[in-house]
Amino acid sequence: MEEAEDFGITLLRRIKRLLRSEGQWNVKHVPRECNLIADQLAKISLSWQTPLQVIEVPPALVATVLQNDSF
Helix, strand or coil: CHHHHHHHHHHHHHHHHHHHHCCCCCCCCCCHHHCHHHHHHHHHHCCCCCCCCCCCCCCHHHHHHHHHCCC
């Protein structure tokens, strides 16, 4: 668990550095209901053993959301 915390802290530091390097940022909250793919991926990522995953085929839950999504 400590490794995950270290990764989170490192990620936050990188984000802060990136934010400082740019002149202006616009941050917007998107409700979970409006971004179901990101919500499903976030839930699935909790079971991953490594911080980086390359997904070539959408997981079943994500594929279902994609099929039901109306553009």
